[in-house]
Amino acid sequence: MTEGRLLCTFRxxxxxxxxxxxxxxxxxxRQEITRLPLSAPAVRGIINLRGHIVPAVDLRxxxxxxxxxRGEGRATIVVRGREDSAASLIVDEIGxxxxxxxxxxxxxxxxxxxxxxxxxxxxxxxxxxxxLELDLGEILRVAYA
Amino acid sequence: xxxxxxxxxxxxxSESLENAEQVERELVALEREPGDLKRIATLFRxxxxxxxxxxxxxxxxxAAVAHxxxxxxxxxxxxxxxxxxxxxxxxxxLVDALRAILGRIEATKEEGDExxxxxxxxxxxxxxxxxxxxxxxxxxxxxDVRLDTExxxxxxxESSVRVDVHLxxxxxxxxxxxxxxxxxxxxxxxxxxFVDLPATAQRLNYVTTELQEQVMKTRMQPIGALWNKLPRxxxxxxxxxxxxxxxxxxxxxxxxxxxxIEAMRDxxxxxxxxxxxxxIETRAERAAHGKPEExxxxxxxxxxxxxxxxxxxxxxxxxxxxxxxxxxxxxxxISTARAALLTDREWANVIFLPGFSTAEQVTNVSGRGxxxxxxxxxxxxxxxxxxxxxxxxxxxxxxxxxxxxLAIVPALIVTAGGERYAIxxxxxxxxxxxxxxxxxxxxxxxxxxxxxxxxxxLLPLLDLRDILHTPSARHGEHxxxxxxxxxxxxxxxxxxxxxxxxxxxxxxVVKPLxxxxxxxxxxxxxxxxxxxxxxxxxxxxxxARHAGISxxxxxxxxxxxxxxxxxxxxxxxxxxLCHAGERWTIAIPQEQIARxxxxxxxxxxxxxxxxxxQYRGGILPLVSLGAILDLKGAREAAxxxxxxxxxxxxxxxxxxxxRSVGLVVESIVEIVAERAAVSASPGARAGFAxxxxxRGSVTELLDLEKLLGSSPVGRDLAPAHAGWGA
Numbered sequence: 025m026t027e028g029r030l031l032c033t034f035r036x037x038x039x040x041x042x043x044x045x046x047x048x049x050x051x052x053x054r055q056e057i058t059r060l061p062l063s064a065p066a067v068r069g070i071i072n073l074r075g076h077i078v079p080a081v082d083l084r085x086x087x088x089x090x091x092x093x094r095g096e097g098r099a100t101i102v103v104r105g106r107e108d109s110a111a112s113l114i115v116d117e118i119g120x121x122x123x124x125x126x127x128x129x130x131x132x133x134x135x136x137x138x139x140x141x142x143x144x145x146x147x148x149x150x151x152x153x154x155x156l157e158l159d160l161g162e163i164l165r166v167a168y169a
Numbered sequence: 170x171x172x173x174x175x176x177x178x179x180x181x182x183s184e185s186l187e188n189a190e191q192v193e194r195e196l197v198a199l200e201r202e203p204g205d206l207k208r209i210a211t212l213f214r215x216x217x218x219x220x221x222x223x224x225x226x227x228x229x230x231x232a233a234v235a236h237x238x239x240x241x242x243x244x245x246x247x248x249x250x251x252x253x254x255x256x257x258x259x260x261x262x263l264v265d266a267l268r269a270i271l272g273r274i275e276a277t278k279e280e281g282d283e284x285x286x287x288x289x290x291x292x293x294x295x296x297x298x299x300x301x302x303x304x305x306x307x308x309x310x311x312x313d314v315r316l317d318t319e320x321x322x323x324x325x326x327e328s329s330v331r332v333d334v335h336l337x338x339x340x341x342x343x344x345x346x347x348x349x350x351x352x353x354x355x356x357x358x359x360x361x362x363f364v365d366l367p368a369t370a371q372r373l374n375y376v377t378t379e380l381q382e383q384v385m386k387t388r389m390q391p392i393g394a395l396w397n398k399l400p401r402x403x404x405x406x407x408x409x410x411x412x413x414x415x416x417x418x419x420x421x422x423x424x425x426x427x428x429x430i431e432a433m434r435d436x437x438x439x440x441x442x443x444x445x446x447x448x449i450e451t452r453a454e455r456a457a458h459g460k461p462e463e464x465x466x467x468x469x470x471x472x473x474x475x476x477x478x479x480x481x482x483x484x485x486x487x488x489x490x491x492x493x494x495x496x497x498x499x500x501x502x503i504s505t506a507r508a509a510l511l512t513d514r515e516w517a518n519v520i521f522l523p524g525f526s527t528a529e530q531v532t533n534v535s536g537r538g539x540x541x542x543x544x545x546x547x548x549x550x551x552x553x554x555x556x557x558x559x560x561x562x563x564x565x566x567x568x569x570x571x572x573x574x575l576a577i578v579p580a581l582i583v584t585a586g587g588e589r590y591a592i593x594x595x596x597x598x599x600x601x602x603x604x605x606x607x608x609x610x611x612x613x614x615x616x617x618x619x620x621x622x623x624x625x626x627l628l629p630l631l632d633l634r635d636i637l638h639t640p641s642a643r644h645g646e647h648x649x650x651x652x653x654x655x656x657x658x659x660x661x662x663x664x665x666x667x668x669x670x671x672x673x674x675x676x677x678v679v680k681p682l683x684x685x686x687x688x689x690x691x692x693x694x695x696x697x698x699x700x701x702x703x704x705x706x707x708x709x710x711x712x713a714r715h716a717g718i719s720x721x722x723x724x725x726x727x728x729x730x731x732x733x734x735x736x737x738x739x740x741x742x743x744x745x746l747c748h749a750g751e752r753w754t755i756a757i758p759q760e761q762i763a764r765x766x767x768x769x770x771x772x773x774x775x776x777x778x779x780x781x782x783q784y785r786g787g788i789l790p791l792v793s794l795g796a797i798l799d800l801k802g803a804r805e806a807a808x809x810x811x812x813x814x815x816x817x818x819x820x821x822x823x824x825x826x827x828r829s830v831g832l833v834v835e836s837i838v839e840i841v842a843e844r845a846a847v848s849a850s851p852g853a854r855a856g857f858a859x860x861x862x863x864r865g866s867v868t869e870l871l872d873l874e875k876l877l878g879s880s881p882v883g884r885d886l887a888p889a890h891a892g893w894g895a
């Protein structure tokens with residue numbers, strides 16, 4: 025396939041991140057999150073997705089970014105992880121769906137430190153910035169650990 | 170083999186497992202009537218069809234085993250051989266082997282490398298050997314009796330359900346309705362037409378409720394699915410104990426939720442083992458007591474009062490109450506003071522106490538320290554209750570009552586740190602509110618642990634806010650607000666849970682948490698409340714473990730009360746339960762009722778404002794029980810308009826001093842025999858003897874003598890119509 029893939033993009037802090045559109049089930053705006061005591065720090069809580077209980081994962085926490093300020097972290101992306109288990113990722117803002125060409129994928133620079141290095145699958149240079157594609161499996165593994 | 174169609178393989182597996190199960194069932198039955206040719210033919214067909222299909226898949230090992238069995242069965246069918254215990258054992262071993270191979274195929278798609286040659290040789294030998302004279306009348310166990318209740322780790326799990334096509338059609342139909350309702354709703358919202366909205370909402374409500382009921386039905390399965398394996402178990406356990414026992418099953422078609430059927434597997438197996446090992450006497454003992462040599466177990470299931478009842482009755486010696494008493498005192502499970510108060514029936518229930526055992530010697534089958542308390546815990550874990558009754562010399566009956574489904578459970582909603590949590594009612598003993606004025610006295614500190622003075626003992630307290638690390642709403646240790654405590658029990662732990670507030674009691678739909686979140690052991694799942702918010706369901710055993718309360722450290726004094734809930738000294742009385750008004754259940758002692766009648770509406774005649782009917786050659790005045798209890802006067806009570814719209818009218822006929830009166834009720838529910846104490850309820854109205862617990866719920870007990878003797882209705886009726894009635 026030469027025409028490339030589609031990535032669903034979103035912003036967390038100042039970063040433009042993306043996930044392959046095939047793992048994204050839907051995008052939700054405001055969503056009530058119920059706190060889940062004693063859970064891993066990255067699991068902010070659980071949400072009611074039309075009668076299904078779905079964990080809400082805080083991407084800022086996964087990527088070791090500073091906690092969201094008021095007004096941020098309002099949108100949620102529902103994704104399908106391994107074995108079809110649903111999870112929702114809390115992000116600051118939903119972006120466009122972007123078409124990328126696999127050939128332009130750059131490896132994550134060696135100078136990216138910490139957990140982020142594991143979680144970023146690769147980098148697509150766009151004309152107005154960088155799009156970091158996340159590795160969903162890794163994110164969920166880190167979040168639940 | 171990699172390219173093999175999954176679907177066909179799956180079908181083959183489930184079909185073959187069913188066949189293996191049938192072989193087992195028929196074999197155990199055949200042992201009782203060895204000459205039953207029809208059974209032999211069925212057996213032959215079942216084994217043959219396993220062999221036939223596995224040839225298609227190329228499972229050579231399975232085919233070889235089945236083939237050897239088929240040959241032997243062929244001899245039985247042609248009458249060349251008769252069924253001896255030896256042959257039966259070999260054939261049962263064949264079933265085990267088939268199951269093992271099928272299990273492996275399901276897990277790995279390969280037959281595995283276990284060698285079955287010894288079994289094949291054994292079957293072939295029996296096939297070719299000259300008919301040996303049958304020596305033993307008692308069948309020996311086919312294999313070592315399996316002590317693990319799972320029946321081998323390779324037992325294939327049932328992962329598919331059969332659903333009635335009609336049910337499926339109905340579901341599809343309802344989904345169609347649902348889609349229509351949604352379309353209508355969207356249309357109305359889009360066009361801002363809010364006039365029809367209530368009607369659409371109502372339709373949606375109706376369709377959803379119906380859909381829920383029907384979907385629940387697909388999860389229902391006959392309990393017989395679980396019981397299929399029990400005759401074999403009985404045979405093997407009995408043989409291992411050197412006894413002969415037959416198991417009769419009743420009510421195998423009784424339906425309940427799949428998950429509950431699974432959860433009942435271990436308790437039932439354990440009870441049957443126990444009954445055979447400890448309950449049924451040896452053949453010599455039975456003969457000495459004039460009982461038939463063969464012991465009898467009866468396992469029956471039935472629906473009653475919205476629950477499933479499962480009863481296991483044996484005709485053995487009954488529980489050794491004396492020995493139970495000695496053991497319980499010796500092991501300090503019961504204080505001497507309390508022991509003096511217990512009746513025989515209560516002593517029987519002592520066997521459910523954790524750590525209790527009378528076994529002087531550990532047998533192969535039971536008495537290994539895994540006691541009846543485990544059975545009780547398993548039953549309670551699924552919201553059930555268990556009770557045992559012993560008839561000395563005649564046997565023991567164990568009764569289990571379980572809910573129909575686990576998916577919807579009654580729960581208590583509490584708040585902690587501003588968030589709502591659900592506690593399953595099954596774990597709830599009582600709610601306690603400690604006023605600020607009592608706090609210093611009732612909530613002392615034991616070293617550093619807060620406790621509650623509770624029923625002459627101390628109950629350890631957990632603070633839900635501390636456990637959940639939520640901010641405490643209280644200021645200081647004991648603020649000036651009342652403390653709400655939910656007393657919870659799980660397994661054998663009783664603990665008080667301090668919460669901010671108790672909100673409501675309601676039925677909740679249990680939603681599981683995803684695998685990765687289940688490591689948080691204090692939550693059993695989540696539920697969605699009426700306002701759409703999510704509430705977590707607390708897992709009480711997990712909560713206790715999390716707080717470091719050891720499972721074996723009960724609170725002295727509490728467990729016995731928890732077990733012995735029924736007041737044993739109350740006389741057994743027969744009660745007629747009826748609805749007086751809508752959903753208002755009252756009980757009437759049967760001795761106060763002459764007859765129960767159904768009277769067609771057209772035969773009701775009115776004289777003035779009164780309603781009556783010609784009855785047994787006399788006239789029976791009719792009054793509405795609901796109206797009397799609503800404290801209406803005699804005129805209103807007898808007025809036809811109070812008699813309601815039902816046809817025919819359900820009527821309770823009461824006779825006093827040779828006169829009869831017909832009390833019209835909403836409906837007659839059932840007649841029950843109940844051994845429950847009547848407690849005078851404070852503020853009870855005239856005509857009520859008090860209230861009692863019937864079928865697990867508090868019911869008011871009516872006293873017709875008093876009601877009609879003292880109330881204006883009775884006084885008014887009697888003189889005015891002297892000479893009426895039969």
